[in-house]
Amino acid sequence: MSPSGHLQDTSVTEAAPESAAGWAALLAPRLAQFAAVARHEHVTRAALELGVPQPTLSRAVARLEADLGVALFTRHGRTLTLTKAGHDLRTAADRALGEVGRAAEAVRADADPSAGKVAFGFLHTMGPETVPELLREFRVDHPGVRFQLVQSYGEWMLDRLREGELDLCLTSPVPDDPDLVGRRLDEQRLRLVVPDDHRLAGRKRVRLAEAAEEAFVTLEPGYGLRRMTDALCAQAGFTPRVAFEGEEAETLRGLVAAGLGVALLPPPAVPRPGVVELTLTGQRAVREIGLAWQAGAVDTPPVAAFKKFLLGRRGRLLNG
Incomplete structure (x- = not known):
């Protein structure tokens, strides 16, 4: 002092x-x-x-x-x-x-094995049915595990993985970036969705080229499904004429039902009136769904348990 x-x-x-x-x-x-x-x-x-x-x-x-x-x-x-x-x-x-x-x-x-938290992201199209069913099954054996759920498009969720804000996400396409790990789990066949009074509505199968002159409603640029739509249309020999862009598949279905265009979409969780969903022939039109996480991340026990559960659902992840 x-x-x-x-x-x-x-x-x-x-x-x-x-x-x-x-x-x-x-x-x-x-x-x-x-x-x-x-x-x-x-x-x-x-x-x-x-x-x-x-x-x-x-x-x-x-x-x-x-x-x-x-x-x-x-x-x-x-x-x-x-x-x-x-x-x-x-x-x-x-x-x-x-x-x-x-x-x-x-x-x-x-990080508590029995009551910890998992920050889990997934695509909008998986929210109505697939993810709730997955969580219900997982919590049979892990009733105390908590979830922070985030719905968004693939690129945004991958950025959140890189920032450490998400532990796991279900996304499409499956990433192959060196700083991420991606594992293919399942696939969805895309369909051409048309209004129920459309000239093709009476068909069960259709070639995508038959819709070359139609107006399309699509997801916004940056979404994986939008990139797939553009790529499939290019394979079919045309560039889609986009009339409306949105952020959710079910919104696009509503636009189709209103007669505002056609869309390439995965199967709906619940059939929607006012549209007809046609099987595409002549090209492979599928959307792969994968599980992604940050390379080198050290999983807490609840994250490790949920990752193991999801990887164990390979080939039977989807409900439609």
Whole structure:
């Protein structure tokens, strides 16, 4: 202590950080020590709580004051009292340490084998029936596992895998990027969907080239199904004339039912009135569905269990 009662350190002080992130990196290891001294207002009792020698703790707090360039404590006999700066730092330290503690508990809870969490993404077309049935079957043996469910298109979900925001996703096409792992699970045959009063509606099978002059309703660019539509039409010798673009297959079916165009779509979860779904001949029109995850990711027990379950459904993933 200095004659004024402030903790001092005679070691050389490093240059002050130039950013908030720099201060966080410098101060984070010392905040718990400071908070303990502030809580007890006594170095000896704080050292006992932390299980460190008293001189070590005294030096740590003194170094903290030296780095900040402010006095955090004053001394009254054997008792330490927080200064105004000390009170301000303690408030922030308690809040920060509390957030870290809650985050640590949440991470541990999410990894719990029996009650952890899986962040699971899937295509919109799999939401009405396929995914609910998969979750129902999985939770027969894992009733406590929780799910964060995300519906979107394939490229968006793959980006979320890369960012660590998703653990697993069902997507199409199956990715072959080096930073991701993809496993083919099943496939869906695409059909030409036409209004029930369309000139082709009385047919059961049709070549895609027979729809070359039709207006198409499709998913927006960037969706895997849109790329497949463009590629299949190119194989059939034409470029589709796109009248409407949407984000969900069932919305496209509604547009077809309203007579606004035709569409290439996978089978519906529930048959929709007002449309006829025709089998395509002359070319292979299928959409492969695969499971993807980040390469090198270390699975928590609930994620590992759900991944094993999904891979075990290879060839019988879909309900339609």
